[in-house]
Amino acid sequence: MTDSNEYVPPKVWTWDKESGGRFANINRPISGATHEKELPVGKHPLQLYSLGTPNGVKVTVMLEELLALGHAGAEYDAWLINIGEGDQFGSGFVGVNPNSKIPALMDHSTAEPTRVFESASILLYLGEKFGEFIPNDPAKRTEMMSWLFWQVGSAPYVGGGFGHFYAYAPYKMEYPINRFTMETKRQMDLLDKQLADNRFIAGDEYTIADMAIWPWYSGLVNGASYNNAAEFLDAGIYTHLNRWVEEIGEREAVKRGRRVNRGGDGYLRERHDASDFDSVE
Numbered sequence: 001m002t003d004s005n006e007y008v009p010p011k012v013w014t015w016d017k018e019s020g021g022r023f024a025n026i027n028r029p030i031s032g033a034t035h036e037k038e039l040p041v042g043k044h045p046l047q048l049y050s051l052g053t054p055n056g057v058k059v060t061v062m063l064e065e066l067l068a069l070g071h072a073g074a075e076y077d078a079w080l081i082n083i084g085e086g087d088q089f090g091s092g093f094v095g096v097n098p099n100s101k102i103p104a105l106m107d108h109s110t111a112e113p114t115r116v117f118e119s120a121s122i123l124l125y126l127g128e129k130f131g132e133f134i135p136n137d138p139a140k141r142t143e144m145m146s147w148l149f150w151q152v153g154s155a156p157y158v159g160g161g162f163g164h165f166y167a168y169a170p171y172k173m174e175y176p177i178n179r180f181t182m183e184t185k186r187q188m189d190l191l192d193k194q195l196a197d198n199r200f201i202a203g204d205e206y207t208i209a210d211m212a213i214w215p216w217y218s219g220l221v222n223g224a225s226y227n228n229a230a231e232f233l234d235a236g237i238y239t240h241l242n243r244w245v246e247e248i249g250e251r252e253a254v255k256r257g258r259r260v261n262r263g264g265d266g267y268l269r270e271r272h273d274a275s276d277f278d279s280v281e
């Protein structure tokens, strides 16, 4: 370790727009809208404004799982919010999520349209609305909630910590990479131990906790995240986590949910009907 380039913080931090790194152009220290822009509204009661990142995939998987169970009321329009272009700072989007992050949901089936933001809050909202993927037994429900909240608290160490410094920062720095690799591997080890004794995250039932956790840790395990960080993380050693990643990934609803709000062959930038998937097969 060398401290020759040590940063000495000024007395008062000021906004340096040239700080570099991926996302530098969209990060800002001020909340709220930067421009006027209405959101489109499609034909279904549920309008999702999102992107096919792990946080976005949680919700499209849930909606596809609900549809697979026959809940016609879970039909949805999914609109792509390009966070690289700053769509999350449009006035319409900020009206649905004042925190300017995907995913955000509007439910037009309620007397007054209901806005829902934060991915886990959306999962809970949909789980309660349709009575699915949340255990009825109080002890099982509590265990499920614990893992759901664990995911919300843990993801920033993986994405904003490990992923950012390993893959997106303008240059590699040993200290933050060490710090967040340590934490990311600790989380993977924790999940591995939990999944050694349980088929699903919260026990024997597939729940919204699985839907919240899977998109994040499947990417670490199968190499999809952070320029194939699986090797660096030695992800193969977490055998129970790998088993669960594979099992969940085989579900048809998960396969469909992963294809929504993304560009590229086989993916849907927008999704307005179940038949949309056939059009890009």
Ligand SMILES: N[C@@H](CCC(=O)N[C@@H](CS)C(=O)NCC(=O)O)C(=O)O
Residues within 6 Å of the ligand: 026, 027, 053, 054, 055, 056, 083, 088, 100, 101, 102, 103, 117, 118, 119, 120, 152
């Ligand atoms: N805790 C939030 C995190 C959402 C989040 O970080 N979304 C990212 C994409 S995965 C985003 O919209 N970033 C845009 C920005 O920060 O401006 C959730 O779970 O919904």
